[in-house]
Amino acid sequence: MEIGQARLNNPFLNKGTAFTMAERQTYGLIGLLPPRVKTIEEQAAEIYALYQTKDSQIEKRHLLMEVFNTNRTLFFYLMEMHINEFMPIVYDPVIAEAIEQYNERYLKPQDAVYLNVDHPELIETSLKNGANGRDIRLIVVSDAQGILGIGDWGVNGVDISVGKLMVYTAAAGIDPAQVLPISIDAGTDNEQLLNDPNYLGQRHHRISGSTYFDFIDQFVTSVEKLFPNSLLHFEDFGRGTAAKILDQYQDRILTFNDDIQGTGIIVLAGVLGALKIAKQDLVDQKFLSFGAGTAGTGIAKMLYQELLRQGLTPDEAKKHFYLVDKQGLLFDDTEGLTDKQKAFTRQRSEFDNDADLTDLKTIVQTVQPTVLIGTSTVHNAFTEDVIKAMAQHCERPIIFPISNPTKKIEADPVDLIKWTQGRALVAAGIPVDDFDYQGVSYRFGQANNALIYPGVGVGALAVQAEKIDDEMLAAAAHALSNLVDSTESGAPVLPPVSQLRQFSKVVATAVAQSAIDQGIAAPQYHDASQAVADFVWEAKY
Known part of the structure; x- marks a missing residue:
């Protein structure tokens, strides 16, 4: 048992001024703290008031990291209270500045x-x-x-x-x-x-x-x-x-790669949510991925596997994908292809030899995609001309500029609504404020992996799964998309970050249930909901 200063310096055990007098006696803390005993609610209010005095986002993050470094329970109590406000500060996009x-x-x-x-x-x-x-x-x-x-x-x-x-x-x-x-x-x-x-x-x-x-x-x-x-x-x-x-x-x-699998799941969930709003089917979509690196190919694979689950053959499913990278549209004879890109290349014989398939607008006009996904980190790559070219051939264009931070996003989501006269279904990789346009309040889903990977990980851990497989990932995507409200005008294609705690539990339960159903969970687990509930930690003293 750690006592005295050692306990105060241990962020997993420290309560600061919330140690009761009995605890101070037990842990050798008499005389080491001011006499007043505060509740966690009082501590949180005090920290939040100080947080509000900070002028810049990086300084706000610095304060929160001081709390994190000294008292984990208080930090996560604060996070749960202010999750919508704190997420961009402690993680994306402010984390990019912290790294730099x-x-x-x-x-x-x-x-x-x-x-x-x-x-x-x-x-x-x-x-x-x-x-x-x-x-x-x-x-x-x-x-x-x-x-x-x-x-x-x-x-x-x-x-x-x-x-x-x-x-x-x-x-x-x-x-x-x-x-x-x-x-x-x-x-x-x-x-x-x-x-x-x-x-x-x-x-x-x-x-x-x-x-x-x-x-x-x-x-x-x-x-x-x-x-x-x-x-x-x-x-x-x-x-x-x-x-x-x-x-x-x-x-x-038991392993997981967020950039490959997490990004793929969140985009699949977002596309399914958008199609729920548009009342369309996945098998009728054409997918154009602008950016064919780790994230772009992971997204293509996740969507491809979902098409297979919906009954298409591998050859039929592959025809729905067009990958664009620095070289332009990727063909089977393009130099420098990665193994993951090779699975989704096209043949030059499919296209007119005169078409400039290195230019995004021309590619969009030629391919006529219904879903445009950006993982390129090329700021403003989705120009007005590109988007209007897409909208000419598509009633409800699904457009996900998910590169982050803000300085890398392919288009401002507000512009996407304007350029398509409100027809676009949009998710972004950054938080975006609601936007009122022609009498409708548009709310933007955040295609942030944070919406999905915590539930996937906790679901797998809660039932001691042997591995995380494609069926578990699909279960996570469907669980998230099922939370989308398709009845309200301007509804987001993904649930809001403010509900992160609630829907992470839904995702975790779906993942745990998939592992149980497949027989890759530990044999003692039969009730996914109970397993997840038993595993979850709460931020309280």
């Missing part, structure tokens, strides 16, 4: 583990030190090579791992004492960091090839040994590594 300023603002490691590819012999020791005897059930690990919207940020990307775990707890209720954020420092190709005297990571270019993948394998093996009941969540790995790692381990351990 990580070296200058570094104060504490936030209970993260920093692994160095140059020293694989230290993996197990590092993990033991980070866990410090805790029962770790959830790990988020990133090598920060491909942070959506800002790219390679080396060891600074540890904030992504910390932030993802915050959302897991705030949204779905995993015990914050059972999580472990991890940074894998494989070097960085970001010259700004390499030339920054304050940079806290390894000052060399990224390690790749067998040395890198051998390190990943040693890491996974150590996690299996030390934390056999944990979920290993991979986050923001690069285009050349993310899919390979997922393919290697997804049938071996």
